[in-house]
């Protein structure tokens with residue numbers, strides 16, 4: 004049997020050669036002589052000859068004269084890449100600090116040491132070094148799975164291909180943020196504008212777009228840089244005691260660390276550092292959207308643990324929303340999945356809160372009227388972090404010539420009549436799914452994570468598929484072939500294969516997800532779950548009369564009508580039949596089998612707060628498979644309330660009604 008030592012040497016040699024190939028072919032900066040390169044190459048070739056079971060088509064011995072390109076393979080992060088909880092003011096930070104003290108059982112007058120860092124506004128990456136050699140880099144993706152971008156990350160000059168020193172761990176996975184410098188971003192846009200080429204929207208988009216290039220020669224010419232701020236996984240030969248020392252070590256191994264760091268004793272010192280950075284912000288050549296405070300002691304971090312998708316030991320202190328003036332140059336109308344026509348203001352581009360804002364949704368005509376927004380008006384625009392930008396108000400003193408906005412009579416996309424629904428503030432396009440916009444939004448909803456969860460089917464792909472007449476209804480997704488996908492723009496055979504696999508994997512779903520994916524008006528996740536629970540089968544829901552639907556406490560006349568209308572429509576029937584014939588299935592075995600063992604049989608449960616052990620969807624599944632039912636509001640009919648972190652008004656209401664309240668941990672241990 005092949006020894007681990009030999010295996011490791013083979014993997015190492017492949018890495019080393021890949022790195023040298025990259026330096027030679029892409030960067031034009033070879034670091035070893037041809038002779039040294041040949042020696043490494045020959046050593047690998049002879050090992051692969053001797054151990055043919057180790058042969059691999061992606062080995063540099065099989066790809067002579069090129070760089071190994073594993074572009075955009077999906078990689079699973081061994082440790083999920085989490086996000087951070089946000090705080091916008093002193094009070095929120097003090098609450099965070101208090102929670103830290105409580106959880107650590109520390110008296111509040113004993114300050115916690117925090118490691119303060121900048122919060123870089125770029126693209127999060129994970130980079131793995133094995134025996135000091137850069138092995139793999141991946142994007143954050145959805146936190147669990149990202150894309151392999153090794154070929155592109157290697158073009159960032161400040162990123163070492165090999166670590167320096169001799170005390171680095173055997174295995175090191177580091178987390179950081181790739182960003183485009185502001186000066187590089189402006190320079191690039193100036194040239195692009197002159198050459199009539201596409202300009203970048205903001206440095207963050209520019210960074211993530213640059214990382215997702217197929218050709219590393221393009222990435223090489225982008226002004227990218229990287230700062231690292233943490234560790235994902237590390238071999239046991241390095242045991243970090245606190246965060247700041249870990250970062251110091253990374254620095255000693257040649258890894259790029261931002262010089263603006265601070266060890267704060269207590270939250271007051273964090274705030275002082277914040278003030279200092281807030282003033283400096285404009286002079287930095289990279290975008291930051293706040294600061295991050297991390298409990299410094301690794302032991303304390305371990306004790307604090309995680310809440311759903313964020314650590315309890317860290318918090319992002321975000322910069323406040325920024326407001327800037329701009330001018331409304333026009334208003335266009337967008338058509339959503341249900342045909343709702345939404346006015347969107349096109350404003351003179353403003354760089355605000357780390358992004359160039361050009362389009363601002365006005366939500367509906369009532370809002371537009373309430374704020375009295377007209378074309379030509381000077382308006383104040385606000386944006387905070389990732390929050391959707393909004394027009395705060397019109398500066399009426401600056402109003403000169405302005406034009407009122409009117410809802411068009413026909414759909415700007417398909418030309419069908421637009422109707423106002425009397426009882427709602429909404430105007431709708433009557434084109435249904437013959438309207439391109441409605442069709443695309445419907446399909447996007449169908450494939451979304453909480454619906455059929457077809458991984459890799461993004462908006463751009465759906466638009467192409469619709470425009471090439473390959474799909475117009477969801478069932479047609481399941482008929483797509485590999486060769487059809489391969490013919491699309493920017494679609495390599497491997498990616499096409501991944502999408503076909505995702506489509507096939509998505510066929511196993513749950514009845515509630517299936518119902519939700521149908522996009523029935525007013526049938527959200529909770530309602531879909533209620534329907535599954537009450538009727539237990541698709542047939543049951545399909546056959547239910549309006550009266551039977553109204554027997555379900557959560558269903559009112561509007562929803563009942565929507566459901567009935569949906570299932571009596573012939574084209575919907577056909578889509579459903581086709582989906583089922585394509586193999587879309589779900590199981591509700593625990594609802595039928597072992598009925599007496601269902602611990603939550605007949606119980607109505609409300610969830611509130613941030614759950615730590617499972618996502619909302621998982622919690623709903625947990626309850627459902629034990630025969631219980633999830634309701635979205637607390638009432639006398641509620642059997643008990645399950646609370647996560649930061650429960651809100653539902654807790655208060657449940658207390659008032661004298662309901663049983665149980666925390667997540669006890670809930671799981673009692674009913675698992």
Ligand code: IVH
Nearest residue numbers: 085086087120121122123127180232295314
């Ligand atoms: S720590 C478990 N530190 O912010 C700890 N994140 O909103 C998670 N980010 O996805 C991250 N600067 O990409 C951390 N100094 C910093 C950061 C930082 C930027 C990004 C990171 C993360 C996102 C979370």
